[in-house]
Amino acid sequence: MLSAWGRPQTPAMPKAPPAPTPPTDRKVTLGMVARASGVSPATVSRILNGTAVVSDEKRTAVDRAIAELGFVPNPIARGLAGGRTLSAGVVTQSIDSPFYGVALRGIEEELGRVGYRPLFMSGHWDPAEEHRCIEELLARRVDGLIVLTGRLGDDELCRVAQSLPTVITGRTLAAPGLYALDFDDCEGARLATEHLLSLGHRRIAFIAGDPSHPDAQQRLLGYRAALQTAGVRYRAALVRPARFFEESGRIAVERLLASGEPFSAIFAANDQMAFGAALALYERGLRVPDDVSLVGFDDLAGAAHVIPPLTTVHHPGYDIGRIAAACLLELLAGNVPSARLPAPALVVRASTRTAAAEA
Amino acid sequence: MLSAWGRPQTPAMPKAPPAPTPPTDRKVTLGMVARASGVSPATVSRILNGTAVVSDEKRTAVDRAIAELGFVPNPIARGLAGGRTLSAGVVTQSIDSPFYGVALRGIEEELGRVGYRPLFMSGHWDPAEEHRCIEELLARRVDGLIVLTGRLGDDELCRVAQSLPTVITGRTLAAPGLYALDFDDCEGARLATEHLLSLGHRRIAFIAGDPSHPDAQQRLLGYRAALQTAGVRYRAALVRPARFFEESGRIAVERLLASGEPFSAIFAANDQMAFGAALALYERGLRVPDDVSLVGFDDLAGAAHVIPPLTTVHHPGYDIGRIAAACLLELLAGNVPSARLPAPALVVRASTRTAAAEA
DNA sequence: TTGTACGCGTTATCAT
DNA sequence: ATGATAACGCGTACAA
Numbered sequence: 001m002l003s004a005w006g007r008p009q010t011p012a013m014p015k016a017p018p019a020p021t022p023p024t025d026r027k028v029t030l031g032m033v034a035r036a037s038g039v040s041p042a043t044v045s046r047i048l049n050g051t052a053v054v055s056d057e058k059r060t061a062v063d064r065a066i067a068e069l070g071f072v073p074n075p076i077a078r079g080l081a082g083g084r085t086l087s088a089g090v091v092t093q094s095i096d097s098p099f100y101g102v103a104l105r106g107i108e109e110e111l112g113r114v115g116y117r118p119l120f121m122s123g124h125w126d127p128a129e130e131h132r133c134i135e136e137l138l139a140r141r142v143d144g145l146i147v148l149t150g151r152l153g154d155d156e157l158c159r160v161a162q163s164l165p166t167v168i169t170g171r172t173l174a175a176p177g178l179y180a181l182d183f184d185d186c187e188g189a190r191l192a193t194e195h196l197l198s199l200g201h202r203r204i205a206f207i208a209g210d211p212s213h214p215d216a217q218q219r220l221l222g223y224r225a226a227l228q229t230a231g232v233r234y235r236a237a238l239v240r241p242a243r244f245f246e247e248s249g250r251i252a253v254e255r256l257l258a259s260g261e262p263f264s265a266i267f268a269a270n271d272q273m274a275f276g277a278a279l280a281l282y283e284r285g286l287r288v289p290d291d292v293s294l295v296g297f298d299d300l301a302g303a304a305h306v307i308p309p310l311t312t313v314h315h316p317g318y319d320i321g322r323i324a325a326a327c328l329l330e331l332l333a334g335n336v337p338s339a340r341l342p343a344p345a346l347v348v349r350a351s352t353r354t355a356a357a358e359a
Numbered sequence: 360m361l362s363a364w365g366r367p368q369t370p371a372m373p374k375a376p377p378a379p380t381p382p383t384d385r386k387v388t389l390g391m392v393a394r395a396s397g398v399s400p401a402t403v404s405r406i407l408n409g410t411a412v413v414s415d416e417k418r419t420a421v422d423r424a425i426a427e428l429g430f431v432p433n434p435i436a437r438g439l440a441g442g443r444t445l446s447a448g449v450v451t452q453s454i455d456s457p458f459y460g461v462a463l464r465g466i467e468e469e470l471g472r473v474g475y476r477p478l479f480m481s482g483h484w485d486p487a488e489e490h491r492c493i494e495e496l497l498a499r500r501v502d503g504l505i506v507l508t509g510r511l512g513d514d515e516l517c518r519v520a521q522s523l524p525t526v527i528t529g530r531t532l533a534a535p536g537l538y539a540l541d542f543d544d545c546e547g548a549r550l551a552t553e554h555l556l557s558l559g560h561r562r563i564a565f566i567a568g569d570p571s572h573p574d575a576q577q578r579l580l581g582y583r584a585a586l587q588t589a590g591v592r593y594r595a596a597l598v599r600p601a602r603f604f605e606e607s608g609r610i611a612v613e614r615l616l617a618s619g620e621p622f623s624a625i626f627a628a629n630d631q632m633a634f635g636a637a638l639a640l641y642e643r644g645l646r647v648p649d650d651v652s653l654v655g656f657d658d659l660a661g662a663a664h665v666i667p668p669l670t671t672v673h674h675p676g677y678d679i680g681r682i683a684a685a686c687l688l689e690l691l692a693g694n695v696p697s698a699r700l701p702a703p704a705l706v707v708r709a710s711t712r713t714a715a716a717e718a
Numbered sequence: 719t720t721g722t723a724c725g726c727g728t729t730a731t732c733a734t
Numbered sequence: 735a736t737g738a739t740a741a742c743g744c745g746t747a748c749a750a
Contacts, residue, residue, distance in 0.1 A: 029727055040737045045729060055735065072498045076444065077727030079435040080742045084729095095467055095479075096460030098660075105455045108481060117495070120454075120479055122467060136476070139431045246664035275664045282666045301457075305605040305634045307641045307666050388743055399721045404745055414719065436743030439726045443745095 028071045037065035048073060079141055088328055089137030090118045091147045093125050098272070098300050099317050100148055103169075106321025107146060114329060116143075125213070127151045134160055144328045148320075149215065165331035167324045170214060179327050179337045183320065185215050188313040188344030189222025192267050192295045195311070195346055197230045200355035201265040201293060205238045207252045207277055209269035213244070219269045219297060237261045242273050249273025253280035264292060264355045271296035271303050271312055278306070278351075293352040308350035316342050387430045396424035407432060438500055447687055448496030449477045450506045452484050457631070457659050458676050459507055462528075465680025466505060473688060475502075484572075486510045493519055503687045507679075508574065524690035526683045529573060538686050538696045542679065544574050547672040547703030548581025551626050551654045554670070554705055556589045559714035560624040560652060564597045566611045566636055568628035572603070578628045578656060596620045601632050608632025612639035623651060623714045630655035630662050630671055637665070637710075652711040667709035675701050 030048075034041040039058050046052045047062050054062075065071070079085035090107055092100045107118050119142055123130035130152045137145060138160075145160065149170030157168055161178035173180040196204050206223050209216035220239070227234050240256055242248040249268055256263070257280070268274035274296030278288055288294045288308055296303060296312035303310040319342055327337035389407075393400040398417050405411045406421050413421075424430070438444035449466055451459045466477050478501055482489035489511045496504060497519075504519065508529030516527055520537035532539040555563050565582050568575030579598070586593050599615055601607040608627055615622070616639070625640075627633035633655030637647055647653045647667055655662060655671035662669040678701055686696035 030729095031727075041728080042730085042737060042739095043735085046736085049729080051729085053735065058736085072494070074500065074727055075498060076435060076438040076500050077742090078729075080439050080726085080744090081728040081730080083742080085435065094464065096464045098457065098460075101455030101457075101460055105453065105481070108454055108479075117478070117480075117499070119476070120467075121476075122464075135431070139434060140476070141433070141435050246661065250664070272661075275661065279664050279666060279668070302605065302631075302634065302661060305609070305638050307638060309638070389745095390743075400744075401721060401746080402719090405720090408745080410746080412719070417720085433743055436726090437745080439728090439742085440744040440746085442726080 028069045030071070030073065033062065033065045033069060033071045036069060037061040083141075084143055085141050086115055087117045087119050087140070087142050088325070089134070089140070089142035089145045090120050091123050091130055091133045091137070091145070091150060092120060093123055093148065093150065095120055095122050098302075099270070099298050099315065102301070102317040103148060103321035103324075106318040106323075107325040108321075110322045110325035110329070116329070118146075118325075123150055123152075125151055127153070131156070138164065144332050146324050146328055148324075151212075151214075165328060167328045167331065167337075169320055169324055177331070179331060181320065181324055181327065181339070181341055183315065183341050184344055185218035186222040186225065188297060188315065189219035189267070189269070190226045191222075191344060191346045192297060192313050193223045193226035194230070195348065195352065196265045196267060196293060196295060197226060197232065199265075199293065199352060202232055202355070203235070203238065203261075203263040203265070204232075205240065205253075205256055205261075205263040205266045207249050207266060207268040207273045208239055208241050209244050209273065211241050216244075216269055223267060235261075238263055242269075244270050244272060246272050246276035246279070249276030250280040251276075253277045254284075257284055265294070265352070266292060267295045267297075269297055271298045271300045271310060274310060274312070274351075275302075275306060278310075288351050289353040293355070295352060299347055303347075304349065311349045311352040312347055314345045314347050387428045389430070389432065392421065392424045392428060392430050395428060396420040442500075443502055444500050445474055446476045446478050446499070446501050447684070448493070448499070448501035448504045449479050450482050450489055450492045450496070450504070450509060451479060452482055452507065452509065454479060454481050457661075458629070458657050458674065461660070461676040462507060462680030462683075465677040465682075466684040467680075469681045469684035470688070475684075475688070477505075477684075482509055482511075484510055486512065490515070497523065503691050505683050505687055507683075510571075510573075524687060526687045526690065526696075528679055528683055536690070538690060540679065540683055540686065540698070540700055542674065542700050543703055544577035545581040545584065547656060547674065548578035548626070548628070549585045550581075550703060550705045551656065551672050552582045552585035553589070554707065554711065555624045555626060555652060555654060556585060556591065558624075558652065558711060561591055561714070562594070562597065562620075562622040562624070563591075564599065564612075564615055564620075564622040564625045566608050566625060566627040566632045567598055567600050568603050568632065570600050575603075575628055582626060594620075597622055601628075603629050603631060605631050605635035605638070608635030609639040610635075612636040613643075616643055624653070624711070625651060626654045626656075628656055630657045630659045630669060633669055633671070633710075634661075634665060637669075647710050648712040652714070654711060658706055662706075663708065670708045670711040671706055673704045673706050 030044050031041050034044045044062055047054050111118055121133035123133050130150050144165040147168045154173055158175040161175050165177050167179045169181045172182045208220055240252040242252040266277050268277050286292055296310050299312045299314040303312050323339050327339055330337040389403050390400050393403045403421055406413050470477055480492035482492050489509050503524040506527045513532055517534040520534055524536050526538045528540045531541045567579055583593055599611040601611040625636050627636050640651055645651055655669050658671045658673040662671050682698050686698055689696040
């Protein structure tokens with residue numbers, strides 16, 4: 001292995017061929033194909049779309065012409081004439097979000113299987129911006145829409161869905177043209193809290209995320225539900241709002257520490273805040289999990305490789321994207337989707353352990 | 360702060376208005392605006408595009424009609440007629456890459472300032488796939504192209520640039536219609552290594568990244584250059600290839616440890632591998648920075664919040680995206696871009712310290 | 719300054 | 735089964 005690095009050598013060329021390079025001249029139109037193969041444009045179109053039965057001889061002639069000229073249909077013209085653009089609008093919250101990123105990948109892959117392309121736009125958790133995104137997407141004549149959670153009103157979503165097949169994640173909602181895919185955040189949070197409780201923790205702090213955020217609300221509910229089931233009193237002083245980023249989680253824990261309120265475990269409403277929480281503890285000389293147990297939520301790609309590897313609730317971003325896209329495709333095909341999201345599952349790693357004897 | 364969580368209350372509504380909701384009926388065409396305002400379609404078009412001077416009375420009449428009807432120009436039709444789609448193709452490597460993600464955000468923001476939209480496609484570091492992405496983007500008639508690094512041959516890139524304004528990052532290249540934005544990876548790696556050397560480290564391991572990856576090659580060069588300048592012998596046994604992911608970095612360090620080759624510091628060619636390296640050390644009971652100093656490359660969003668906060672080379676992904684987009688816009692406007700990328704800079708955090716006395 | 723007429727590349731609706 | 739012909743919504747010569 002190392003030898004390739006130790007001594008000079010001819011640069012390792014990537015092994016893919018130097019590009020197939022068909023005559024793919026741009027500007028080859030359907031009309032040119034028609035003329036070249038001695039048929040009418042309509043026939044070429046029919047062959048391309050399988051719209052009608054065409055005689056075999058014409059078909060082969062056209063196929064040959066297409067190959068020889070390197071014809072590529074123009075989606076723009078297709079969109080104008082046929083009303084389909086083979087593209088789907090996707091409203092995400094931030095194109096570089098570590099969680100939604102994998103969802104976008106799922107969407108891209110699933111859509112790509114049938115020639116559809118996603119058009120991504122970021123709403124930044126702002127209803128007004130999300131509204132603008134949708135307007136723009138509508139203007140660009142996307143064939144369908146996927147909205148990843150977001151804060152848009154249910155009513156507006158339903159309105160949009162009337163004119164455009166729409167899949168929404170992160171909420172439960174039913175309307176014509178709309179399909180909702182809800183993840184059970186509450187149950188996930190319950191699992192996380194229950195895990196901590198089963199390890200003997202009783203004073204479990206909760207870094208809650210933005211109170212106006214629907215996911216955050218559900219996770220808080222799950223936390224409270226688990227506490228209640230276990231007969232552990234809910235203490236408002238152990239619950240800290242934050243803003244879903246590392247720094248925010250860190251500050252929340254610093255304040256918690258400063259407040260003097262005792263706790264032996266922390267459940268953060270997402271992994272990023274959990275990372276920040278871990279840092280705050282570290283800076284105070286507190287060790288995870290020996291002094292404080294820590295659980296996150298999302299199971300980001302990095303969660304398995306932080307120190308110590310983070311126990312967290314698996315939030316299947318990739319599947320969410322893939323399934324949302326599959327459902328949109330169903331809607332576009334005139335079918336009624338029936339797919340559902342996987343249930344949340346706890347991933348136990350190294351950031352949690354049994355509680356020391358407690359007061 | 361906490362009170363909002365502790366007791367029930369009316370749910371905090373996001374403060375944005377419930378959507379402006381103009382009469383925005385879809386299907387309002389330019390022709391309808393023309394009729395409604397008593398002018399010709401051409402005049403409406405001219406007003407929309409500022410193509411010619413129009414009398415004030417007609418202009419106001421048209422503006423009013425546009426507002427009243429809620430007219431939105433159809434980009435599809437615009438694309439067909441005018442040849443411009445107001446969209447730019449972006450070939451990235453993976454839509455969920457932690458590094459390129461912020462670059463995409465930069466692109467999205469910069470392009471959005473002038474009404475342009477990015478069309479993202481993932482090439483997955485495969486020249487054949489990148490080729491397909493470009494074909495698809497060409498078919499969709501994007502006005503320009505941004506390619507984020509990638510492995511496509513220089514020759515093919517130049518060919519594409521002849522028919523489509525193109526900005527490429529991660530290499531130096533000049534051709535008509537093409538603008539290249541190269542980041543000095545070599546210098547960045549030199550800075551990192553130099554930092555370690557200045558702290559007294561002499562046996563510095565290098566987790567190198569994929570040898571076939573251009574960035575990896577440059578970073579190796581920088582590492583060697585710094586060593587040479589300092590008169591420290593290059594040891595092939597301290598250099599380990601890996602694949603730019605956490606797990607890969609972890610395995611590389613495990614092997615390094617198993618090899619028995621002594622070292623007091625590790626420089627990883629990207630942050631993700633550095634995270635993996637830190638984990639491998641942790642699992643062996645080795646502490647960062649007390650036992651081993653660690654430096655990464657990229658300065659990912661998470662680098663400041665891992666334990667301990669990672670010393671790393673700042674790789675300005677956001678700026679790269681923003682600047683690439685700005686350059687493409689220049690190209691589109693017929694100008695010659697001249698922007699350059701910021702120089703690499705070392706960010707010293709808590710993962711490095713002076714070397715203990717060495718053998 | 720403004721309007722007319724045509725074209726962009728494709729699909730859809732008629733005929734045949 | 736196939737071919738004219740008319741949209742699709744807009745930009746742009748060209749003419750006025």
